[in-house]
Amino acid sequence: MSAPQVLLNDPNEYESEKASNSYLMAVVVIMFGLPLPIVNLIASVIFYVANRKAGHFVRWHCTQNLVAQVLTFFANAAGVYWTAGVVFGEREVTNTYIAYIMTLLLFNILEFIAAIYAAVRTRKGKHVSWWFFGPLTEVLVKG
Amino acid sequence: MDQQKVDLFLMTSGKYFEGYQLASIKEKLTKLDDAKLLQLQSVSLRDPIIMLIVSLIGGHFGIDRFVLGEVGLGVAKLLTCGGFGIWTIVDWFLIMGRTREINMQNFQQAMY
Numbered sequence: 001m002s003a004p005q006v007l008l009n010d011p012n013e014y015e016s017e018k019a020s021n022s023y024l025m026a027v028v029v030i031m032f033g034l035p036l037p038i039v040n041l042i043a044s045v046i047f048y049v050a051n052r053k054a055g056h057f058v059r060w061h062c063t064q065n066l067v068a069q070v071l072t073f074f075a076n077a078a079g080v081y082w083t084a085g086v087v088f089g090e091r092e093v094t095n096t097y098i099a100y101i102m103t104l105l106l107f108n109i110l111e112f113i114a115a116i117y118a119a120v121r122t123r124k125g126k127h128v129s130w131w132f133f134g135p136l137t138e139v140l141v142k143g
Numbered sequence: 144m145d146q147q148k149v150d151l152f153l154m155t156s157g158k159y160f161e162g163y164q165l166a167s168i169k170e171k172l173t174k175l176d177d178a179k180l181l182q183l184q185s186v187s188l189r190d191p192i193i194m195l196i197v198s199l200i201g202g203h204f205g206i207d208r209f210v211l212g213e214v215g216l217g218v219a220k221l222l223t224c225g226g227f228g229i230w231t232i233v234d235w236f237l238i239m240g241r242t243r244e245i246n247m248q249n250f251q252q253a254m255y
Contacts, residue, residue: 014161014240021236029232039229046226046233 011057016125018054019061022047023119026065030112037076044069056141061122064130064137065115071133072111079104144175152183159188159246171254179254186253188246191239198238202231207238211245 011019025047026040033039048062079101085091118128129135149172157165175183189211198207205220225231 012163014163018240025233025236028235029229032228032232043229043233046230047236050233050237 011055011122011125013125015055015057016122018051018058020119020123022051022058022062022065023115023122026069027112027115027119030115035080037073037080041069041073057127060137060141061118061128063141064118064133067136067140068111068115068130068133072108075104075107144172144177144180146173148180149173156188159190159243160250161240161243161247164243164247168250175254182253186249188249189242191242194238194242195235198231198234202234202238203228207234211238211242 022044026044029040029043033043044062044066048066051058051062054062082091082097082100086093086097091097114130118130121128129137149169152172153165153169160168172183194207194210197210201207202220203225205217205225208214208217208220220226220230220234223230226233
């Protein structure tokens with residue numbers, strides 16, 4: 001555990017710019033592809049693939065962003081499917097539906113704010129590990 | 144190559160490369176024979192800022208990738224209308240780094 005931490009705390013200018021871009025790109029793509037949850041996931045995958053040979057710091061943050069996007073994608077896709085059923089199908093608006101959509105909205109807003117915060121911090125060369133996604137990324141990214 | 148010429152090259156062309164590459168460029172230029180100076184000056188280096196502007200304006204048609212010399216990716220981007228817009232946005236954040244990488248490749252090709 002200790003060896004990657006040293007690498008993560010000592011990125012150079014070039015690495016911190018690329019790592020910051022992974023979060024910044026996610027923020028911009030949210031604005032462009034808001035109705036379609038898959039757009040953000042595809043963009044994160046493309047960015048990850050483009051940076052797969054980069055340094056440990058860049059790969060770590062690209063992976064953290066990708067892992068977060070995967071979970072967000074499934075949550076949002078379920079929300080879109082449910083909403084489509086309500087609008088175009090015969091499903092009814094239930095308390096469960098409203099609770100789910102409100103939770104989803106809160107989750108997306110939190111993810112959006114976290115992405116902006118991570119973009120700013122990583123640009124300064126500081127390592128940002130999100131709750132749940134950080135330890136998961138630690139397991140996925142090998143030094 | 145004498146130190147003055149090396150410093151002049153780094154001052155004028157430093158922005159075309161990543162910061163961490165400058166030390167190795169300086170080392171290579173110092174060892175370089177003066178006869179290769181003309182060859183070095185003919186290296187095609189692209190400005191990352193200009194490439195970002197090209198990507199913002201013509202990214203949907205893959206113009207940025209064509210300009211960088213990546214014709215295959217350019218055609219793919221052109222045919223998919225910039226990867227249905229997604230690839231275009233991702234490239235806004237990748238193109239500057241990619242430009243610097245290609246500049247370094249061109250520089251190294253000119254050296255050997």
